[in-house]
Amino acid sequence: MKHIKYILSSALLLFMTASSYGCNLKAHTKEKATLITPYASKKTKEQYVKIALLLDTSNSMDGLINQAKAQLWDIVNEFTHAKCGTNVRPSLQIALYEYGNDNLSSREGYIRQVLGFSNDLDEISEKLFSLTTNGGEEYCGQVIHTSLKQLDWGKNADDLKMIFIAGNEPFTQGKLDFRDAATNAKEKDIIVNTIFCGNYEQGISTLWKKGAMLTGGEYMAIDHNRQVIHINTPYDDIIIRLNSKLNNTYISYGSMGMRKKELQYAQDANAANLEEAVAVKRAVSKSSRLYKNSQWDLVDAAEADEVVISELKDTDLPKELQGKSEGEIMTYIKQKKTEREEIQKKIQELNAKREVYIAEHQKEEIGELENAMLSAIKAQASRKNFTWD
Known part of the structure; x- marks a missing residue:
């Protein structure tokens, strides 16, 4: 289960590296004057991190779904302490899609929006637990296209917007080219990160790495069926x-x-x-x-x-x-x-x-790939204007 933690915590670390643009933008732009009311004066402009999880729910992905269920709370707990600049506490919104499942409509490309952007943690958990797996065609380009079109990503340049897509079939399947989806994402200032469930080199050869690189995202390969034993504590x-x-x-x-x-x-x-x-x-x-x-x-x-x-x-x-x-x-x-x-x-x-x-x-259980990836991201984050307390 630890691997999905790295997927989700990578979202947080990417949040730190990419969101510094938003922090700096705030420092160098002037907002238009607005009418101050008793209610408006209590509120500050809210900043968001929007993460869309696109999960393959074909037969082979039970392990991935189980890890996602278990590790949702890790991303929340880490994100609690994030701070942009000195005062702003960004809000977290998560959306969820499933794709590659025979139970889904073929006309929709075997894709379903399970949940639009939400900050309701109970609802997000409920939707994750509702997912089941069953065969299917896995169209990565189309599910990215669909999430870009359907979700309310907003127009605030300060917001960080990320897609995490996980699966194990070639990234090229389906009629909609993932390259076009990547171009669309980049225009909307959305980072696409890819998680290949299988061998690292196989993910590269099936263009999962390419799918991430086109938007400046991260490519990861995981053993989605690996079981990690949690450490129980006296507390x-x-x-x-x-x-x-x-x-x-x-x-x-x-x-x-x-x-x-x-x-x-x-x-x-x-x-x-x-x-x-x-x-x-x-x-x-x-x-x-x-x-x-x-x-x-x-x-x-x-x-x-x-x-x-x-x-x-x-x-x-x-x-x-x-x-x-x-x-x-x-x-x-x-x-x-x-x-x-x-x-x-x-x-x-x-x-x-x-x-x-x-x-x-805890014994050292981080693989070489994950260790190298996390070290690189942390090094980049140290040069950015994000802090954790």
Whole structure:
């Protein structure tokens, strides 16, 4: 499972190297004057990193999908600490496509958008776990074309936009030429990174490396079926227990409230069913700034804008808050917020100790390819204007 971690963490490292352009751009351009309102004054211009994962779901790709499920939380946990310049904390959005599956429409090129760009971590996890494999034709050029056309990549020059496509058939299959897709991506300032599931040289001969080079992306080859044993630590059980307490600080509201809260529990279970360590990583993600649920949780909603409380109907509230005054509701929300922050802080503190423990007990398992690739990217990142804290 460690290999998908390098795929996803490569996205983060590429984020550091490429996003410095966005940081520098901000420093040298003047924004047009805008009318300042009470609400607008609270908000700063948001910067995004948009990552589209294009995953081959043909019969041979079960290992790839399982790794993606397990390692989603690694990218979130690393990205939590990213900073552009001195103050800006970029937001992460992930989109998901599957291709090469016989269950998909042949008219669509055996391609399906599973999820458009989303920052809803529970939803992203749910969609990953919904993927199944089944034969098919794998059209790399067409799935890249489709993602470029369908997704809302935005027009902000400061945003970092990346595609990660993974598969094991020749990059040239299908009617749409990958070179045309690469040209289109480059025009949109989107980096295409390719992950060949198989022998490194075979990936080169089947033009996976070429597909990455055309946009300045990275080419990687992995053993997608390799199983990596996670290291259990003395802090895991405590973090998992704290995660249960953390869930109790969420106050569902509105039409989607109960369904989203059930989804939260379901994705906890999905992570735990993979391995205990995955459940721990998810709990750490839930204690981070990137796990926000203002659309269904009153604590996050009130933090984003307290006006939402006065606009809710009594029937939109959970039973324990129905019939309560606005002041009583706000007191309850503030109590839950305090509880949540305390739990999140404890999880972060325990995770810091957990990471030290893992570093001390983990044997060197990085292959020469991955080690060389990561070293090169880190060297480039050190010359850029990105920091991690």
